[in-house]
Amino acid sequence: MELLLSAASDSFAPATLLAVLVGSLLGVIFGAIPGLTFTVAMALVVPVSFSLETAPAIGLLLGTYIGGMTGGSVSAILLGIPGTPSAAATVLDGYALTRRGKASLALGTAVVASAFGGFVSLAIMVFSVDFVASVALHFGPAETFALVLFGLSTICGLAGGSLVKGLIAGVLGLMIMTIGVDEMEGVRRLTFGTVTLQQGINLLVAMIALFAVPHVIDAFVQHYRNERVDKPLGDVRAELPRFRELLSHGWLMLRCSLIGTGVGAIPGTGGPIAAFLAYAHARKSSKSPEKFGRGSMEGVVAPEAANNAVTGGAMIPLLSLGIPGDPATAILLSALLIHGLTPGPMLFIQQPGEIYQIYIAIIIAYAFVLSIQLLGIRFFVQLLRVPAHLLAVGIIIMCGFGAFSIRNSVFDVYTVAILGVLAYGLIRAGIPLTPVILGIVLGPALEREFRTAMILSRGEYDVFVASVPAATFIGLAALVFGLQIFRSLRQTIKSARAGRQPEIPRHAAPDSNPKP
């Protein structure tokens, strides 16, 4: 109780509240503008959080995460273009409602459904995360290695259209993280005698390069191609739905929140899958399914409750096991590590106060996001009119400043420039970037735990199947890889028979690349 009160006192300090507010605002803005996903915002905000105390830093990041997830519905409803991939399902009925002149009500309902989904998932997270962590507390290096390997197997789900390309991306990410001084034996690896490379490629530098720079390049390309996207935005505001109407959607919101939390808790899935599943569920269970796609409010409520519930779900493996399930939680993980918080079972023993701070920050962030969207919707409408190339100039500044402030190193800014161009090349070559990030984030833990386990077992490989948890996670990882290989082969054979290229539904690979 004392810890909770202390955490609440830190979380409600003016500096923390301000940080959550700024984060929420940035998140909503980045989420609302098509192409500028909140992962870009998070990658750019992390360096800024360095100079902050732990509580405001956590608040800034969580505000950005939650604001971004919610903000995606603004352009989805007003423009018919999802601000984030998670809002893609909201377009189906949200934009139809706009065309029927119900944009304000759709926006208001989306905001309420989002907050509802977020709170439900938070409640589930609070009750489940402690249990998962207490189980994971007994893990040794072999079990942790197996767990990280299972986390890496989610690359299959994030691979997009080609499993081989997804695996290549994962290997590239793992390779990047082996550069620098080996933390176990102090041996220099591929530094070529340079001092700057001894610390390796900084995780955040890589994230800024991979997420933000391709967006800038794409905005410039559009500008040179003289592309203009019509933005027919009228005078809109967020109109709260009537209580009776909300109540009629209550049961649906709860069901979709549970779907979102469940999907979010599975690494490698994420918002888009949750939103589409919830949309399909809402349509199936609706009394008037024929209205879906033509402007059904249920078609807005369901995906918005689900995609926001993903935030709480995704925090379960992140906090209890240290396994990020998507790019946003990967960035969150790296930021927490920088602030001295190592997500995993030990966090609950060593820093329980910070865990409470995280819970409280999420509640505050949702309260802010709700207010920001209800009160400031006209401001966001104006923001949607700003041309992409002008926003890109601002992103360049944030890329450069963010990279520099990590270690006050010009080398890091140069690295962002080079890696960013290479990342754009990878996107054009059809190689998804999310597995690269997953490799970068999980690579060091994978290597460290494997080598530690090998040393402890004196070189016996059977240590990885000696315990039930280790064998289970390795078995699960093998199952995920095996199933994906089987699926890929089946599709190749099918398409060969049909005489066409294999096709993978777009939503099957959510957020496989940041949408520049």
Added chain:
Amino acid sequence: MTDGADHSAAPSRRPASPGLRDIVLGAILLLLGLAWTITVDRVVPAGRGFGIGPRAFPFWLGVGLCVLSSLLILTGALARWRGQAGPAEPVVEQEDGVTPVGGWMLVRVLVLVAGTIAAYGFLMPRLGFLLATGLVVGATLVLALGVRRPLLVLGMTIGLPLGSWLAFGQLLGAYMPRGSWISFF
């Protein structure tokens, strides 16, 4: 972001097919994998740790990249052999959200963006945050993007550095670089 793109107007200098593209990509990655593996084998010591020293992971990752890129070449070759690639098409495929473009325009943009970020990094510790940011914003708007609206250029050149300085430096307390040549704060 790419909605409304006029795909027909995309430059079509280099005929390509998905199969051929995978072969070329696979070949580049195979070369990278080979170079990486050989370099690791020569440069990184094996170390201790029951055969799993500092060399093992990077070495086997290099081998993994070679195997996967060979698979990519193989699948690309199979696609071409089956004739699924179809007739040569302009490079306009949608790549997970990027705007289709090709040729010199892309090279120009890549050099421009990388150059701008690098120049900003070079100038920041020398001119300080405010001046470096203003300079880079103004130059990018006028020289790179061809913006000719004085009020907009002036507003962004002054507003962006000042706004960022206020928000990040003053409000959130982030460290703002000071210039070694000249400094305003």
